[in-house]
Amino acid sequence: SEETYDVVVIGAGGAGLIAAIEAKAHGANVVILEKMPFVGGNTLVSGGEFNAPNTWVQEKLGIEDSVEQYYTDTLKAGDFEGDEELIRTLAENITEGGEWLRDSVNVEFIEDYLMHFGGHSVPRAIYPIGGSGVELIQKLGAHAEAKDIPIKLSMKAEKILTDDNDRVVGVEATDVTGRTVTFHAEKAVIIATGGFGANYELTKKYNSEIDERYKGTIQKGTMGDGILMAEEIGADLMGMEHIQTxxxxxxxxxxxxxxxxxxxxxxxxxxxxxxxxxxxxxxxxxxxxxxxxxxxxxxxxxxxxxxxxxxxxxxxxxxxxxxxxxxxxxxxxxxxxxxxxxxxxxxxxxxxxxxxxxxxxxxxxxxxxxxxxxxxxxxxxxxxxxxxxxxHHTMGGIKINSEARVIDKDGNPIEGLFAAGEVTGGIHGTNRLGGNAISDLIVFGRIAGQTAAK
Ligand code: ADP
Incomplete structure (x- = not known):
């Protein structure tokens, strides 16, 4: 069967839910495809904390911080292998992103406490109530529902479709019965399928030391599907060998x-x-x-x-x-x-x-x-x-620019294709700091959704 939307989002973890909500808020007709029978991905089982400089909590606790300091901490932690432009985009936009989660999505945070993960100059990780990603995913899910964004569960994206001019025009997926469903995307496809930590074939391919001796991450969905689908249509990948245990x-x-x-x-x-x-x-x-x-x-x-x-x-x-x-x-x-x-x-x-x-x-x-x-x-x-x-986390993935557009092997954006969250590379370099995965998906999830809706 066939369905048509402006924007098709693949993956209903933190990045996908945020991208869909923003695309809808910017006027697009959106659908989310999720291969598991539930939403949340690894975001759900994470600690849910995110780093941001100069937040309302830092102000309350009297902690001095700056965009520059957060930028430098993040770049340095990744042995300067991260993409400076992406990290700058992250550092400049995360504080507003946190306020948006608090004010528009009603995510509740502990107002007088910050986590201080290793590698950060000052405590700057905002802590959702309950100390896990459950609060984020519940509120994002409820918000998506209130905005009438359909989430197709047990719907596995298999292939990104392009037209004769290599423009992305949709997604081919299979439902729980194995039936093929084609989702046409009039404006864009957003890949938000998370990392590849549960796919030993891929981890071994890029880093021969990371094999079955390591237990997989808890979410079986973390197979790198989005990376493989994007690669098939010419997307460039970066930092794939950097895998955090x-x-x-x-x-x-x-x-x-x-x-x-x-x-x-x-x-x-x-x-x-x-x-x-x-x-x-x-x-x-x-x-x-x-x-x-x-x-x-x-x-x-x-x-x-x-x-x-x-x-x-x-x-x-x-x-x-x-x-x-x-x-x-x-x-x-x-x-x-x-x-x-x-x-x-x-x-x-x-x-x-x-x-x-x-x-x-x-x-x-x-x-x-x-x-x-x-x-x-x-x-x-x-x-x-x-x-x-x-x-624990795969730092590498699809190469994007600061508009969350997917970049091809010649360095040009692929028309109509965006990516956000753990599926992308570039932010964390060789080593992701605690609390930076959620910051990443908030900022680039929002940017992807906003830009895709244009
Ligand atoms: P992020 O933190 O980047 O949002 P998550 O791991 O939280 O990443 O979420 C990724 C989501 O994408 C998971 O719920 C996962 O099941 C889903 N997913 C992965 N591959 C596919 C696919 N081929 N089709 C649909 N959904 C997928």
Whole structure:
């Protein structure tokens, strides 16, 4: 069957919902195609925080910041491999984007708190209520519905259609029964299909170190469909080899573990042989690789009562309970008991912790030079959590310009084609800062929608 709209948006994550809402607000007749039976993508399961300089929250907290400072932090974090024009566009527009989410979409934020992710000069990440992407997606979904934007669920875009002049004119999709549906786009197609972290064929193609040993990201939709479809009609890609992993995830689901943040409060990382193998405060990629080199490509995070009490662990009781059911965490009176649960070498573990406690007393970790405060593990109950690295974000993707137009291999915009969100490359360079994925999708989702409607 066939349907006709002004603008066809592929993907109903943060970027796609925002692009569709803006396109509609600028007068276009819009549809969203979503291959999963639900909306939200990885945005839904993210922390939902986004960075912005000079916001109302920074003002309230008396934090001085600037567009320039945010621009520089972002460029530097990506080893200067990001696109300067895109990063400038991000830095100059995100604050207004945040106000738009607050005022037009009614997203609620914590008004007197900012997260300070690593690599940012000052705290600048605005925090949605609930501390997750659920608030963003619920409000965006409700807004799209109120504006009568149809969202076709279980509708998988397969191919971007072009005319004889290489202008993009629509999308071919399959519905849940496998039937082909053609969506004609009179003005534009916007690709907002997210990253490719669950597609090992692609991750391996661009970075041979990132293979099945890493758990996939939680959303199975993250297959890079949009990247492949755009490439097929001549789009240029950039930064595809830059894939971010996170070291301490749930080994069964790939979910980033918040309980495992006890690492920042003093927990010690060991292998099945009961030995430490990496500095616990190392970069995400170094710890991830370190874990993969251990028996079963697994590591165990060990902490005691004191560390638990210094941590925010209690905030994540639901995660803790789930991991208990999955046999991924144990709380026991003694270290031996906890070690036995996971079949970790008990004798060696006791030895390792004894040595470590000695280092704490001396004030220096002689094995790995652990940074930050050293805390001895002396008091039960003890906790051991099984962790593994997972693919967290793909920095590379479709090349766009500051109007969110897709750029072809000769450096020219492809008529009628836009992209926004994780599917694009260029903003994050080699390394994305915490909180910058949502900033990216807000700014470029809006720009894509506004420009596509013209
Ligand atoms: P972003 O953060 O860039 O918005 P998300 O991961 O939040 O990315 O959202 C991307 C959405 O696109 C997901 O909901 C995913 O299921 C959807 N998607 C991916 N590929 C396709 C496709 N071929 N057709 C339709 N939807 C797709």
């Amino acid at each position: 996170y070291p301490t995830c749930n080994p069964l689901t790939g979910n980033l573990s918040y309980v495992a943040d006890t690492r920042f409060d003093g927990a010690v990382l060991v292998n099945k042989e009961g030995q430490r193998f990496v500095e616990e405060m190392e970069r995400r990629d170094v710890i991830s690789k370190g874990i993969l080199a251990q028996t079963d490509s697994i590591a165990y995070l060990v902490w005691d009562k004191t560390i638990k009490e210094n941590s925010h662990m209690d905030k994540y009781q639901v995660e803790f309970d789930n991991m208990e059911k999955q046999n991924l965490i144990i709380k026991a009176d003694t270290l031996e008991e906890a070690a036995a649960f996971f079949d970790i070498d008990e004798k060696q573990l006791l030895e390792t912790i004894k040595t470590y406690n000695g280092y704490v007393q001396e004030g220096q970790d002689k094995d790995f030079n652990r940074r930050g405060k050293l805390v001895a593990l002396t008091e039960g109950p003890y906790y051991i959590q099984k962790v593994a690295p997972a693919i």
